[in-house]
Amino acid sequence: xxxxxxxxxxxxxxVTRRLGVLNEKYLGRDRPYVESRLLFEIGxxxxxxxxxxxxxGMDSGFMSRLLRSLERKGLITIRPSPxxxxxxxxxxxxxxxxxxxxxxxxxxxxxxxxxxxxTRVQTQRFMAAMSEVETLLRASxxxxxxxxxxxxxxxxxxxxxxxxxxxxxxxxxxxxxxxxEHADFIPPRGCMLVARLFGEPMGCGALRTLxxxxxxxxxxxxxxxxxxxxxxxxxxxxxxxxxxxxxxCAIRLDTNASLIEALRFYRSTGYRExxxxxxxxxxxxxxxxxxx
Amino acid sequence: xxxxxxxxxxxxxxVTRRLGVLNEKYLGRDRPYVESRLLFEIGxxxxxxxxxxxxxGMDSGFMSRLLRSLERKGLITIRPSPxxxxxxxxxxxxxxxxxxxxxxxxxxxxxxxxxxxxTRVQTQRFMAAMSEVETLLRASxxxxxxxxxxxxxxxxxxxxxxxxxxxxxxxxxxxxxxxxEHADFIPPRGCMLVARLFGEPMGCGALRTLxxxxxxxxxxxxxxxxxxxxxxxxxxxxxxxxxxxxxxCAIRLDTNASLIEALRFYRSTGYRExxxxxxxxxxxxxxxxxxx
DNA sequence: ACAGTTATCTGACTAAAGTCAGTAAATGGT
DNA sequence: ACCATTTACTGACTTTAGTCAGATAACTGT
Numbered sequence: 001x002x003x004x005x006x007x008x009x010x011x012x013x014x015v016t017r018r019l020g021v022l023n024e025k026y027l028g029r030d031r032p033y034v035e036s037r038l039l040f041e042i043g044x045x046x047x048x049x050x051x052x053x054x055x056x057g058m059d060s061g062f063m064s065r066l067l068r069s070l071e072r073k074g075l076i077t078i079r080p081s082p083x084x085x086x087x088x089x090x091x092x093x094x095x096x097x098x099x100x101x102x103x104x105x106x107x108x109x110x111x112x113x114x115x116x117x118x119t120r121v122q123t124q125r126f127m128a129a130m131s132e133v134e135t136l137l138r139a140s141x142x143x144x145x146x147x148x149x150x151x152x153x154x155x156x157x158x159x160x161x162x163x164x165x166x167x168x169x170x171x172x173x174x175x176x177x178x179x180x181e182h183a184d185f186i187p188p189r190g191c192m193l194v195a196r197l198f199g200e201p202m203g204c205g206a207l208r209t210l211x212x213x214x215x216x217x218x219x220x221x222x223x224x225x226x227x228x229x230x231x232x233x234x235x236x237x238x239x240x241x242x243x244x245x246x247x248x249c250a251i252r253l254d255t256n257a258s259l260i261e262a263l264r265f266y267r268s269t270g271y272r273e274x275x276x277x278x279x280x281x282x283x284x285x286x287x288x289x290x291x292x
Numbered sequence: 293x294x295x296x297x298x299x300x301x302x303x304x305x306x307v308t309r310r311l312g313v314l315n316e317k318y319l320g321r322d323r324p325y326v327e328s329r330l331l332f333e334i335g336x337x338x339x340x341x342x343x344x345x346x347x348x349g350m351d352s353g354f355m356s357r358l359l360r361s362l363e364r365k366g367l368i369t370i371r372p373s374p375x376x377x378x379x380x381x382x383x384x385x386x387x388x389x390x391x392x393x394x395x396x397x398x399x400x401x402x403x404x405x406x407x408x409x410x411t412r413v414q415t416q417r418f419m420a421a422m423s424e425v426e427t428l429l430r431a432s433x434x435x436x437x438x439x440x441x442x443x444x445x446x447x448x449x450x451x452x453x454x455x456x457x458x459x460x461x462x463x464x465x466x467x468x469x470x471x472x473e474h475a476d477f478i479p480p481r482g483c484m485l486v487a488r489l490f491g492e493p494m495g496c497g498a499l500r501t502l503x504x505x506x507x508x509x510x511x512x513x514x515x516x517x518x519x520x521x522x523x524x525x526x527x528x529x530x531x532x533x534x535x536x537x538x539x540x541c542a543i544r545l546d547t548n549a550s551l552i553e554a555l556r557f558y559r560s561t562g563y564r565e566x567x568x569x570x571x572x573x574x575x576x577x578x579x580x581x582x583x584x
Numbered sequence: 585a586c587a588g589t590t591a592t593c594t595g596a597c598t599a600a601a602g603t604c605a606g607t608a609a610a611t612g613g614t
Numbered sequence: 615a616c617c618a619t620t621t622a623c624t625g626a627c628t629t630t631a632g633t634c635a636g637a638t639a640a641c642t643g644t
Contacts, residue, residue, distance in 0.1 A: 049592070050591065064594080088592070152590095
């Protein structure tokens, strides 16, 4: 443990020095750093102010003022969202896009400066190690928390979950027939967990009680961009922990045959296939695991 | 090239997000971030104000004020350097040391928080990849520049070089007999290169002309803490480049038998062993390489 | 319809981080 | 001995990066 901590601190120090300094010098050259950063986060596709605030962890007043400043400079346009009149959608203007390209070019130059003095072999090793570090850093940054199934993040995950299974099930999927209610996933009857990466929801999982001592896992979903980080395992372990605390001694779940990774995943985490225990028309496989 | 740049940018982004945010939140909790950072840089051993300014790239007025603030809080003591009355040496007071330990503890906590959610296997891979990235990031951060042999950085390198060979040569080493003058390494008669990592001198190498079309490499030295980064190769390549530009077509050098890495290094970079070409009493091996 | 929530905005303020010009002392080179 | 440099310090100032307490409008659930 001590060695690991020392390693991380050395890494932290070197990386902060190299990237931190250059980042700020490159990106914040002729405008405040946070403004560049904001332009960068808005990106070519534009974004909700709300989402930006979440991603950057910024005070709403401060954000508002920054947006006003960028607007005055003609770099962005702000208009209300068509779906929700409270939220604003920010887009880069033609000028803002040009500015973003400039920032991108600087950012590229920074990246190239990091390669300039390395040999070919060093570069290859560098790339591989960076991928690895990035993946694991993302994995270690994922935070799992209880959430109300009606909350925005939970609904976002569920919506994406349902649209994904609708696309993947050979028969499609109709949400009205799914037979699970939000209320099932609110303590003490059950619970819902959301996994977030840098503030954005990347996965969910829910638990409900079927009867005394019997629980059921529902709605396990991981966003495609966050797969391979071990989030599924962490969600499941956490749900099982919660279940155990509520005196659940066996957990069941069902799955559609088209979800091959899910089948493999449950088998590898200790779930045994059992006979049909419900009348879910979309289920082909039923599993159970005893909690000890 | 495009792939590499994209990789680096993704890495850059994830790392900045994870480390940057946490760093500032952890370290800057109850005092300004730069003050914590300064305490951290002063470290248990203390430091020259000059060196601190270089390392942190700080305005001297700003630095002065920060030091005054830390002094008022009783965290540091400042006194003139015994060697040079202009420079000040900063040391942490008892209280400052306690504060540093507190910062260290927070820093450790940050490191641990990065490991908390990883499995054992993930942690191992993480450590290996971080070492690799750190090494290569350091390698890529080394900057090589021409320097006056009388400059502070060059003298620092040469002093350490001579004291190292004095320790390693079985017969010791006396600088007065070395027979090379500073003036030899000033253009156009020769040149001296210094390699710097984050502003601090980490290695040097010099070239002088022996006769028409004939050059000689002298004083190649790499700081122990920066070995294995490929600095030697880069210095040598750069010296050869300079030599070629000055119509040198062959380069010679001599070496003491105790410098085994040096012998291996020169052999592997294209130098062939030749007969004695000078009367250097410390030399056991003589090399030459033709420049094409 | 209405109470409670959410998203954004405004004004008033503060702390942090830095810049710049000029001064004074010590040092190094000639 | 003297001049140019280097190092640190001071004062005056600016910009950057926030925080906090409301106000307002749009939405949500009942």
